[in-house]
Amino acid sequence: MQTTIQAPITMSGVGVHSGRAVTMTLHPAAADTGILFNRVDIGDDDGFVLAHATNAIETQLCTTIKNNVGTEVRMIEHLMAAFHGLGIDNVIVELNGPEVPILDGSSAAIVESINLVGIMATDSARTYLEILVPVTVELENGAWATLSPAPTLQLDIDIDFTDPGIGKQAFSFDSRDDAFGDEIARARTFCMFKDVEAMRLAGLGKGGSLENALVYDNGTLLNEGGLRMENECVKHKALDCIGDLFLVGMPLKGRLSAHLPGHRLSTLVVKALLADESAYRITTENDAYDIAPSLERTLPLAATA
Numbered sequence: 001m002q003t004t005i006q007a008p009i010t011m012s013g014v015g016v017h018s019g020r021a022v023t024m025t026l027h028p029a030a031a032d033t034g035i036l037f038n039r040v041d042i043g044d045d046d047g048f049v050l051a052h053a054t055n056a057i058e059t060q061l062c063t064t065i066k067n068n069v070g071t072e073v074r075m076i077e078h079l080m081a082a083f084h085g086l087g088i089d090n091v092i093v094e095l096n097g098p099e100v101p102i103l104d105g106s107s108a109a110i111v112e113s114i115n116l117v118g119i120m121a122t123d124s125a126r127t128y129l130e131i132l133v134p135v136t137v138e139l140e141n142g143a144w145a146t147l148s149p150a151p152t153l154q155l156d157i158d159i160d161f162t163d164p165g166i167g168k169q170a171f172s173f174d175s176r177d178d179a180f181g182d183e184i185a186r187a188r189t190f191c192m193f194k195d196v197e198a199m200r201l202a203g204l205g206k207g208g209s210l211e212n213a214l215v216y217d218n219g220t221l222l223n224e225g226g227l228r229m230e231n232e233c234v235k236h237k238a239l240d241c242i243g244d245l246f247l248v249g250m251p252l253k254g255r256l257s258a259h260l261p262g263h264r265l266s267t268l269v270v271k272a273l274l275a276d277e278s279a280y281r282i283t284t285e286n287d288a289y290d291i292a293p294s295l296e297r298t299l300p301l302a303a304t305a
Contacts, residue, residue: 001121002089004028009113013101014207016062016075016189022101024079026114029090031124034249035083037065037073037093049073051080053247053270061199063244063263074099077263078189081243082110084153084251085180088119089126105188105212107239111181130283131254135276137269143260145269147279150255152176155241157258159234163192165216169234173242184242186228187235190214193222237261245270253283 009026029036039047046069049055055065063077079100083091085107093100103109134148158170173179191199193215196208214232215222229235244266245252258265273279 002031002124002126003087003119003121004030004033004090005088005114006118006120009117011101011103011109011113013103014212015097015099016102016105016207016212018074018097018099019207020097020099022095022097022099024101025094027092027094028120029092031090031122033090033092035080035091035093035246037076037095039071039073039096039098040094041096042071046071051076051247052249053267053274056247056267056271058264058267061263063240063247063267072098075102076100077240077243078103078105078107079110079243080246081239082107082114082185084242084246085175085185086111086114086119087251088114089250090122102189102207102212105214106236107185111185125284126251128251128253128283128285129248129280131252131273131280133279135269135273135279137265137272139265139268141260143258143262143265145256145258145261145265147269147273148255148257151253153242153245153252154255155238155258156255157234157237157241157261159237159260161192161233163216164219165221166190166192166233169231171231171234171238173238180242183229184235184239187232187239188212188214188228189236190216190233193217241266248274250282254280 005026005028012023015022035051037049037051049065049067049071051065055067057064057066062075064072064074065076066072131147131149134146136144136146138144153175155173160168191213210223241256241261244263245256247270
């Protein structure tokens with residue numbers, strides 16, 4: 001069955017790019033709501049933005065969604081990864097600003113908070129997007145991603161960074177394993193020190209610090225305490241991919257194979273998949289239906305806002 005959280009959750013922190021203090025409250029939501037963001041600083045229906053690939057726009061260093069009146073929500077990927085990884089279908093996310101708080105740079109605190117309040121089933125069956133044929137996207141820098149058939153959500157990704165502290169790393173994941181909560185959710189975002197100034201000049205990374213990101217400087221990790229796990233950087237890329245793949249609007253049954261994954265690449269491959277109705281079908285746990293996914297949902301404002 002579709003699921004939601006059992007009770008509201010409130011978390012506060014800084015927006016990693018804006019540097020602004022942000023408060024976020026997750027609310028239980030009715031079946032078929034999806035992941036619906038509500039910018040309470042805007043108010044009325046103009047503040048609602050559905051987390052779906054049709055609303056995803058191209059931005060630097062994060063995943064951003066925008067509704068048809070121009071309301072944006074940035075940095076949604078870590079939150080979306082927590083929902084996708086834990087099997088949560090419906091939540092209304094209230095924000096008092098344009099950006100989800102970065103917290104510690106991972107999904108760990110979100111996962112812990114959700115596990116604390118619990119997850120409950122609704123009275124409606126869950127649907128999955130099942131990939132039928134491979135879909136591939138290639139970028140100019142040699143990065144590529146392929147979504148292909150698989151019985152569960154699976155990842156097979158690799159990264160290659162010039163800083164020797166990161167270098168080449170690879171990671172594979174199957175959602176039937178226990179790796180999400182134990183490893184992936186705890187993997188922190190990362191960057192190279194030489195890129196920090198460029199980010200600041202571009203108006204990004206204003207809230208970034210060693211408290212919410214791994215920072216490498218020519219082979220040296222600047223964070224006290226070191227890594228949380230082996231290959232933490234590529235596991236954080238897996239976290240980002242799991243979050244971005246949830247933009248299909250429902251749990252995914254398929255394998256993402258990606259070389260040099262990033263938010264632009266994963267968003268483009270999701271959009272390419274949804275653009276080809278012969279490449280997927282919508283299924284329940286036991287049945288399959290050759291129908292296209294709904295790209296719009298009714299906003300259940302009265303009962304769950």
